[in-house]
Every structure is written in structure tokens, then in C-alpha cells.
Amino acid sequence: MSGRNFPTAQDAENAFYEALERCDLEGMMAVWAEDEDIVCVHPAGPRLTGQDQVRESWARIFSGGPRARVHIASQVAISGMMLVVHSVHENFTLEGGSKGDARPAPVVATNAYLRTSAGWRMIVHHASPAPSQPEPAARQAAPKMLH
């Protein structure tokens, strides 16, 4: 598929959101593990599993071209040797919008990454709309390392 190699789960996450912003289907699929157990849940969507369903969903989402910037905030990271889980807030800004415009509701996402022979790859992306209210207590904790 792709020769890209992500040395850390964070590198894979950065590439995931860059591909999402650019509507870059090949860049997006290069982030995912080449595995039929990959799981993707788009906001308000059903669970998709496997390369075919996941690729098809991103192709459909990207068909309209780039329209939004996404700012990732409030990351919580739980890191094992072979598996890493990140929880993030995805804050989207629509292209052409000004600061005064109504902004889309934030999305909360759980992303899991797997250490493969080809570096770290995404294995789970679960995103759902979150009520647009600030989190009661802002978190700036350092990533938790288990090893």
C-alpha cells in the first residue's frame, strides 16, 4: 500500500488529521493498519470494519473536497508497548468561515494505534458528536506510559 512509516503513534495521528484536512484518500489509508480488524465509526454512523468499508467511507467523505480545518485538543494518551489509545477533541472550522461564525459542534474521538512491522498504524477511530459545552476541567496531563 504505502511506504510511509510512522515511528510513533503520535506521528500516525498527525498524518491521520493531515489527510483528513486535505481529503487525501491515499494518505488516509496509509495511516491505517493493513488488517481486516480495523474499526471506524464516523459521527452518528454505523461501525465499519475492514479495509474496504473504511476506504469507501473516506472516499465518500472526501468526494466534496477540502472544506474544513481541524484543531485537535485535550488529548489523553494511554500508551502500551504495542498498542496506544488517544482520546481527543476534534474542533472543526469550516473553510471561508470567520471567527464570528457559528462553529460546528466538537467531535470526541477515540483513536487506537498498533505497532506493526511497518511502524505505528491506526487500528480504531471512533468519533461522535459531543455537546458543545466546555469540559468541566481542562486537562493538560502528560501522557501515561505503561512501560
Added chain:
Amino acid sequence: MSGRNFPTAQDAENAFYEALERCDLEGMMAVWAEDEDIVCVHPAGPRLTGQDQVRESWARIFSGGPRARVHIASQVAISGMMLVVHSVHENFTLEGGSKGDARPAPVVATNAYLRTSAGWRMIVHHASPAPSQPEPAARQAAPKMLH
């Protein structure tokens, strides 16, 4: 908190859903890691972090008493030494309902479990409503082991 020790992530998951069905707050909190990095997203809800927010949310949910049975289906498991991620479908059946009644929409959940000194505990629960349509391809794959 609790003396319960879950030898596997699956044991912790079973206890999680048993506590959910029974509206057993202490049983529920005994499943969670004693860690301020725990993350819980209820369907259509904001992200909650830390023991206090998570306990308070379950106390509110459980305040009405048991009303539903939950059947877990279509599990995908990704297992590391210290961290395990499960994706499941939660199918709820309201108490008093018959088979002919309209059933609540299924929920898709991503659950992450951490191996702690006190056995396996939940570290992330992210649940969101899924459209009530069957998954295109039923999955019965064996759990993936990374070690």
C-alpha cells in the same frame, strides 16, 4: 475501592455490563482503573474524565433503577500485553417489552482495558448511537493477539 480482581480484560468487560444491567454503582466503579486518566463518553454525551465525573454520570444514569438488558455482539478485540481494545455492539432490550416491541437503536462502543497491579481495569468507554441497520458483513473473527 474494591477488592475485585479481573484476571482478563474480558472479565472486566463482563463485570462492566453486569453492573450496567443491575444499576450497581459500586460494581461499575470497581471495573474502572483508579486513575484520573479514565475517559467515558455516554451516547450523545460529552467526554468525561477522572473518577469523579465518571462516578457522577453513572450514579445519574442508575438513579432510575434497572430498566434494560444489554446483549453484547460483534466483538472485535485487539490485545496487547498491557492494553486491550474491544469494539462491541450493545443491543438494549427494555424491561417489560415483548419481542414485537420497537427496540432502542443499537449502541457502538469502544472499550479499552489496562493491566494494572490489581488486574485488568477499564480505562476508556466510548459509546455512541449507531443507525439501526445491520452491519454489512457479520464478523466472527478470533481475537487478535499481539504477543
